[in-house]
Structures are given as structure tokens and as C-alpha cells.
Amino acid sequence: MNISRRNFLHISAAGALSFAGGCRSLFTGASTDYDPNLTVFFSDVHVRGGKSYQLDRFIPFVGEVLKMNPLPKNVVIFGDLAHLYGIKADYETTAPYLKQLSDAGITVTIGMGNHDRRSTFFEVHPDYKKRSKVPGRVVSVANIGHADLLMLDSLAGGDDRGATDMGPVPGTLDKEQQEWLLAELPKWKRPVFVCAHHPLKELVAGGKPLKQLIGASPAVAGYIHGHNHRWYTGWEPYKWGSQAILRSLCLPSTGHWGDIGYVLFRTTPTSATATLEEREFFFPKPQEKNEARPEVWDVIVNENRGATCKFLLPKA
Numbered sequence: 001m002n003i004s005r006r007n008f009l010h011i012s013a014a015g016a017l018s019f020a021g022g023c024r025s026l027f028t029g030a031s032t033d034y035d036p037n038l039t040v041f042f043s044d045v046h047v048r049g050g051k052s053y054q055l056d057r058f059i060p061f062v063g064e065v066l067k068m069n070p071l072p073k074n075v076v077i078f079g080d081l082a083h084l085y086g087i088k089a090d091y092e093t094t095a096p097y098l099k100q101l102s103d104a105g106i107t108v109t110i111g112m113g114n115h116d117r118r119s120t121f122f123e124v125h126p127d128y129k130k131r132s133k134v135p136g137r138v139v140s141v142a143n144i145g146h147a148d149l150l151m152l153d154s155l156a157g158g159d160d161r162g163a164t165d166m167g168p169v170p171g172t173l174d175k176e177q178q179e180w181l182l183a184e185l186p187k188w189k190r191p192v193f194v195c196a197h198h199p200l201k202e203l204v205a206g207g208k209p210l211k212q213l214i215g216a217s218p219a220v221a222g223y224i225h226g227h228n229h230r231w232y233t234g235w236e237p238y239k240w241g242s243q244a245i246l247r248s249l250c251l252p253s254t255g256h257w258g259d260i261g262y263v264l265f266r267t268t269p270t271s272a273t274a275t276l277e278e279r280e281f282f283f284p285k286p287q288e289k290n291e292a293r294p295e296v297w298d299v300i301v302n303e304n305r306g307a308t309c310k311f312l313l314p315k316a
Contacts (some may be wrong), residue, residue, distance in 0.1 A: 033070035034105065037145030040065050041263040041274070043078035043197075043226030044253035046115065049089025053286055057255030057279075061262055062097045064277075066104055072264075074144050075101050076151065078226035078251055079113025079197030084166055086117025086157075091124035109142045112155040113197035113227065114169050119159040133184075134177045146267040147191040147221060147313060153177060154196040154203060171198025171227070178205045181213065188219035191313040193272070195224045200248055211238045215246050221272065222247040222311040229258030231276050233309040249274055249309045257283050259304060269313070276307040 047055045065075060082090035101108050110125065112118065118138065122129045133139040137153040153174075157167020173181070182205055185194070194214050196203065200223045203210040214220045215238025223246060234248040252259035260280035266273050280286075281300045287293050 034073045035070040036073045037267045038072040039074040039076060039144045039265040040072045041076050041078060041251055041265055042254050043251040044080045044229050044256050045077065045094065046080055046083050046256035047090060047094050048083030049087065049093050054255040055093060057260060059097060061254055062100060065101065071104060071106060074107045074109065074142055076142065076149060077110045078195065079111040080115045081110060082116050084115050085164055086115060086120055088120040088123055091121055095124055107142060109140050109151055111151040111197055112138045112153045114155060114157060114171065115166060116155055117159060134180050137174065137177055139177060144267055146269050147193060147272060149193050149195055152196040154198040171196065171202045173203055173205060182206050185213060185217045188217060190219060191221045192219050193221050193224055197226050199225050199227060211246060215239060215244060219314055221313050224249045226251045229253040229256060231259045231304050231307060247311050252278065257285060271313055272311045274309040276304055278304040
């Protein structure tokens with residue numbers, strides 16, 4: 001049987017990931033295609049250096065992605081890849097699993113959350129420092145098929161904070177990032193989803209709420225974020241008196257607390273649909289071995305499993 005280089009990488013990645021730490025039966029057949037309109041969203045990974053229950057949940061999700069046929073062309077991580085303090089060991093722990101995705105031909109885009117630290121992140125992922133749209137920040141653009149995804153850097157904490165200082169929890173956009181966004185977003189050519197780790201209400205641009213800039217930019221299709229570890233959809237007017245509204249979506253965590261899972265995001269020429277793959281719910285941590293599982297946790301999982309959120313893409 002002839003195996004292409006792409007399939008060889010895919011099979012090798014799956015086998016290596018299975019060997020590396022606990023994901024079984026990752027790949028059952030050679031996938032031959034990518035779906036350019038399929039993207040997987042991860043958020044609030046919170047893996048610390050070494051073994052942890054967060055890592056035990058993240059690894060199988062990576063495995064599920066590698067089993068998809070066709071493969072998604074993109075995986076996007078909406079910040080808080082690090083556990084609490086953004087230490088280098090946190091990023092080193094997840095790096096081999098992210099490499100499995102990259103080696104399979106999947107484009108991986110990582111955003112910054114309030115628990116991240118740019119200096120240690122850049123040590124493990126130096127390419128982000130070179131390709132960021134705003135120097136000194138982690139600002140990325142990904143082609144997700146019929147739309148673009150713009151990942152902003154809403155991390156307020158600086159690299160000068162102490163090793164066990166989590167830094168500020170609320171998000172912000174620095175002056176240089178605001179100026180870049182004010183110049184670029186209104187003239188964006190393709191439908192675009194503006195994304196960041198933090199909720200929209202926490203961010204400003206040019207002295208005004210960011211929602212005003214987003215809502216007034218013709219290409220923007222919606223706002224997507226993490227941070228709150230919950231699946232919920234929202235809408236709000238960006239200008240009172242106008243019929244236009246801005247749709248937003250909050251993503252689950254892959255394994256820290258709250259809604260646990262990931263999101264499949266599919267684009268078409270006219271719309272995009274997010275589908276929740278909810279696997280668990282726990283708060284503030286998983287139950288211990290001999291501890292009863294609260295019944296309401298399962299109620300929440302059953303309510304959320306398979307939930308969707310639809311966005312309409314702006315017309316040309």
C-alpha cells in the first residue's frame with residue numbers, strides 16, 4: 001500500500017501521541033483530505049508542568065482531532081495554555097501534543113490568556129514572536145475557509161511579574177495593538193471573526209468599547225472568546241437605535257473547571273456554525289475517587305451536549 005507523506009505524518013503523529021501519554025486508538029485509517037472550512041477551538045487548557053488532570057483531558061481531545069476524517073485545517077487555542085503563572089514547564093508539557101497536530105498538517109494558532117506569560121511562551125514557541133501582527137504581542141490571523149480569524153492579545157500581565165504572580169485577571173489591549181486594530185479592521189476584505197481570551201465587555205479600542213469598532217466594521221461576523229470556562233452565546237447592539245446586533249460566543253475549557261470539551265467550527269459561503277463537543281462538567285475540580293458526583297453536573301452536560309451557535313457572514 002502506498003502511503004503519502006501527509007498520511008505518513010498523520011499516522012506517525014497519532015502513534016507518537018498514543019505512546020507519549022495515554023490516548024488510545026488515535027488513528028484507525030489513513031485520512032486523505034483536510035477540510036479548509038473546519039476548525040477546532042480549544043480554550044483554557046491550564047496544563048501545568050508534569051502530570052495533571054488537565055493534561056489527562058487535553059491529550060484525548062488532541063487524539064480526537066487526529067482521528068477526524070477529513071482533518072480540520074486549523075486548531076485555535078483561545079489562551080490560558082499555561083496553568084496559572086505562565087512558567088516555561090507548562091508550555092513544554094503541551095508542546096509535544098501541539099507538534100502532533102502540526103506534523104499532521106494542521107495549522108495551530110495560539111492566543112494569550114491572563115495566566116499566560118509571553119516571555120516563556122516565546123521561548124517554547126519562538127515563531128509567534130516573529131509572525132505577530134503587533135511587535136511584542138501575540139496577534140495572529142488564520143484563514144478558516146470562507147472567513148478569517150483574528151486572534152488578539154488581551155493579556156494584561158507583564159513579563160516582569162514574579163514567578164508566582166498570576167497578574168491581572170481582566171483583559172486589555174495595549175496602545176500599539178489598539179492603533180493597529182483601528183487602522184486595519186475597518187478595511188478588512190474578507191469576513192472575519194474577532195477573537196481574544198477575554199470577553200468583549202472588558203476591552204476598549206481608541207478610548208471606546210471595542211464592540212463599537214467591531215460592530216461598525218463591515219467585515220466582522222462575530223466575536224469569540226474564552227476565559228469564563230462556560231458555553232454560552234450572546235448578542236448585543238453595538239449602537240442603540242440600529243437594528244444591527246453583534247453575536248458572541250464563549251468557549252468551554254478543555255479540562256480545568258466548568259464546561260469541559262471543545263468546539264467544532266464550520267464555515268460556509270454564507271454562515272458559520274459552532275457545535276459544542278461537551279464531555280464533562282465539574283466545579284471547582286473533578287470529584288475524588290470515592291466522592292459522589294453531584295447530579296446537577298450531569299444535568300448541565302446533557303443540556304449542553306451538541307449545542308450550536310450560528311453566525312451569518314457579511315455579504316460582499
